[in-house]
Amino acid sequence: MSPISHGFRRRHTVPDGAVDRVPPGQYVTDGFPVLSAGPTPRTPLAEWTFSVRKGGETLKSWSWEELQDLPAEAVTVDIHCVTRWSKLGTEWRGVSVDTLLGQVEDDARYVMAFSDGGYTTNLPAEDVRGGKAWVAFGYGGIPLAPEHGGPARLLVPHLYFWKSAKWVRGLELMDEDQPGFWETYGYHMYGDPWKEQRYQGD
Ligand SMILES: Nc1nc2c(c(=O)[nH]1)N[C@H]1C(S)=C(S)[C@@H](COP(=O)(O)O)O[C@H]1N2
Ligand SMILES: [Mo]
Numbered sequence: 001m002s003p004i005s006h007g008f009r010r011r012h013t014v015p016d017g018a019v020d021r022v023p024p025g026q027y028v029t030d031g032f033p034v035l036s037a038g039p040t041p042r043t044p045l046a047e048w049t050f051s052v053r054k055g056g057e058t059l060k061s062w063s064w065e066e067l068q069d070l071p072a073e074a075v076t077v078d079i080h081c082v083t084r085w086s087k088l089g090t091e092w093r094g095v096s097v098d099t100l101l102g103q104v105e106d107d108a109r110y111v112m113a114f115s116d117g118g119y120t121t122n123l124p125a126e127d128v129r130g131g132k133a134w135v136a137f138g139y140g141g142i143p144l145a146p147e148h149g150g151p152a153r154l155l156v157p158h159l160y161f162w163k164s165a166k167w168v169r170g171l172e173l174m175d176e177d178q179p180g181f182w183e184t185y186g187y188h189m190y191g192d193p194w195k196e197q198r199y200q201g202d
Contacts, residue, residue, distance in 0.1 A: 018088055021078050023193035026086040033085060034147045037181065041116035041167050045151060050135060051170035052104045059173070060104045064151070067135065070095045075134055077157035079164070080193040092155055093138030097128045097171075100135065108173035112180055113154050113165040121163050121180035122189065123156065128171070132158055135168060160191040160198070 014028050022028055051061040062070070072095055080086045111128055114120050127133065136155040137144050144150035149166025156163045162182050183189055188197040196202055 015088065021088055022086050023080055024196055026080055026084050026193065029085045029087055032087060032090075032148065033081070033083075035081065035083065035161075036147070036166065037119060038117050040146050042146060043116050043151070043167070043169075048151060049169065050100070050152070052100065052106075052173065053170060054106060054108065054173040059106065060100075061170075062100070067095060067137075067152070070099050072138075073134065075136070075155065075157075077155070079157050079161050081161040082187065082191070082193075082198050086193075090157075091140055092134065092136040092144075094134035094136030094152070094155060096131060097133040097135065097154075098131060101125075101129060101171075104173075106173050108175055110174040110177045112172040112174055112178060113163075113168055114170055114172060115165045116167040116169055119165055119167070119181050121154075121165050122174075122178055122183060123159070123163055124177070124190070125173070127159065128154075128156065132156065158192075160188075160193050162187060163191055 014022055045064040048064045049061045050067055052059045072093055075092045076089055078086060078088045079090055109125055110122060111125050112120050112122050134155040135152050137152040139148060152168055154165040154168045177189060186199050188199055188202055191197050
């Protein structure tokens with residue numbers, strides 16, 4: 001295995017055969033860095049809900065038990081943080097967002113994920129549909145750790161990882177795109193790692 005690939009020296013080696021899985025400007029890490037803009041919130045499961053809202057109205061809400069009763073999937077995906085680390089083959093368990101939005105009648109074009117602690121991030125609705133996004137509550141075969149977003153986080157692996165809101169509590173449906181937390185501070189509105197859409201203007 002050579003540490004040289006794509007003509008530049010990476011900070012870490014890329015596993016054999018995985019070069020095509022690492023977006024431009026990223027390096028691969030075996031660790032799992034924790035990046036949180038504030039303290040880790042701890043909502044008791046008995047009080048936890050996941051809600052789909054629109055215009056301040058709750059269209060549908062699931063308790064923790066109701067979420068657990070929905071069909072869950074095992075998902076193995078690569079994740080890419082805008083701070084340049086990528087982690088390959090991460091193993092999650094969660095409910096597809098398709099399953100949740102399938103119980104709501106609305107054709108909004110955008111969603112704002114919202115979390116305990118006030119974090120938000122915006123996504124086109126089509127990027128959380130079609131088997132591309134999950135509400136994940138398991139990681140590596142055990143419950144998702146609080147610092148990584150437990151009890152549940154959004155998992156949208158095809159976009160930079162800031163779109164995967166930790167401690168997620170729901171989706172606000174929107175007819176027009178609006179910036180979330182990091183997007184307000186200049187991060188890209190979409191965040192495709194393969195196009196290096198890190199900041200506005202990229
Ligand atoms: N609620 C919340 N979700 C968040 C963040 C945050 O600060 N708060 N940080 C985002 C960023 S920038 C990244 S890279 C990932 C980090 O997830 P990790 O700490 O599990 O690695 O979570 C994203 N989701
Ligand atoms: Mo990030």
